[in-house]
Amino acid sequence: MADVAALVRAHWTRGAPGRDAPGELVTALYRWWVVAMVLKILGATWDISWHFRWLRDDLAPPHLLNTVGTVMVIGLVVIHSYTGIGVDRATLRWMQWGLGVFLVAAPLDVINHRVNGLDITAWSPSHALLYLGTGLMSVGLLVGWNRHGRADRYFYPVTCFLWFTVLDNFMFLNQHQEYGVLGLAAWERGTPYAEDSLLQFAADQLHRPLDYIAVENFTLPTPDWLYPSWAVLTGLGTLLLARILVGRRWTATTIIVGYLVFRCVAWALLAAAGFPISTVPFFLLAGALAIDLSCQLMTRMRPLVGAAAVTAAAYAALWLQHAYIAAPPSDFASALYVVVPLAGLWGLFEHLGSGGVRRIEQHLAAVRDWRVRG
Incomplete structure (x- = not known):
């Protein structure tokens, strides 16, 4: 980290995208992108499990973990945008637009939950914007790494990880059904994963008692x-x-x-x-x-x-x-x-x-x- 910080300080001048820079600096920036995306993926993976157990909380630990990754992403996009290092114009635009969409979607998602209540389903408009922002960033990373990271000895493993982020971003939506089918089975066994307050909240949104239909609507709301x-x-x-x-x-x-x-x-x-x-x-x-x-x-x-x-x-x-x-x-x-x-x-x-x-x-x-x- 100290070496990377020293390299960034030595090249902290404004430059156009595509500016020449030491290969080790470019590689280090993309490896920090990997760390940031890992934190975001870990936070998102924990988050969906969290929401099948408790009512939503803006400051829940999974949200905070995801936020750490997002803050790192903001810092990296600022570095790329100001110095022009490690990106060309197209790569930078993908990163900037992805981050912009994500930062707009995050408060919209909070407002959506305030207005519409639980909204646990992964298939909601505000959640779609979050996925879109993350997806655009992943595309930018893939384009940038393919153009600027080929000299790195870990080029192929990092490439596979970046494609992993695209795959995880798409498959995250299907996790609602993957958690839901076991959640419904647990409720039928009499040992529900979710707390009573969460299930009752979901039933109240449908204006019906806490029965099979209410729990099924909460766990498996999408067509087969x-x-x-x-x-x-x-x-x-x-x-x-x-x-x-x-x-x-x-x-x-x-x-x-x-x-x-x-x-x-x-x-x-x-x-x-x-x-x-x-x-x-x-x-x-x-x-x-x-x-x-x-x-x-x-x-x-x-x-x-x-x-x-x-x-x-x-x-x-x-x-x-x-x-x-x-x-x-x-x-x-x-x-x-x-x-x-x-x-x-x-x-x-x-x-x-x-x-x-x-x-x-x-x-x-x-x-x-x-x-x-x-």
Whole structure:
């Protein structure tokens, strides 16, 4: 930390994005980004479990942990913006817009809870803005690290972690159902995870007694088709994009194994501390393996064949998990209309991976030059 601080002080002058700087300074800044994102992910993971046990509290420990990570993000964006070190213009804009959206969404979420009460569901507009802000920052980090961190010996592990943040950001929404299915089962057993005050508050919002319908609305408020569809199109879609852009075999499997290990460790720690626990989406591993294997096919029909293989593998694994472990309620017929948009995404991602991103950037640069000349 002292060495990094000394480097920052030595280069603390205003500069344009893309400014030359020592490689060790650029690497150090991105590694601090990793620390900040780890704190945000830990806080968010603890937060959803917390809200399945107690009524909401603005100053709850998970919020404070997430806030520490956010403060670090603010500091890093300020450093990048003022000095221009470690970023180009596009990277910096992704980071700035992501942070801006997140900082606007945070007070809106507090106001939303004040007005609408519990609002525990992860699928709310104010929560969507929080995810959007975090997602934009993750995109900026991926772009910046890909352009400025290739000389680092830990380039690939850091790249996988940054894709992990994108995956976790998408899959966080599905955790509502993953906690909810076990929360509802615990209530039916007569040993609810949530305190009576929380369950009664949820029932009062529906203007009904504390019964099965009230608890089900609190724990599983989304339709059954949403859980598997979202997991495949956004979760496995993220892994597919990572595999294509990174270009290394078993990238999708590596990222999902890291994600599942993290979820299992979090599960064990939360259970040991007496907090509510969730199901873990082990079925995503089958989908990730299908992605890595399908990407090795040498055929023009790869997007269609791969999408069918990935969808079939993921839904079959989800059925097995539902039958032998535990999983949220799922409409398995949704596989029929998930496979088509997944094939479309596959074709788009392959276009981006084959140089589409560079062509888009060149087009945008030409548009900017034309505006300047005009």
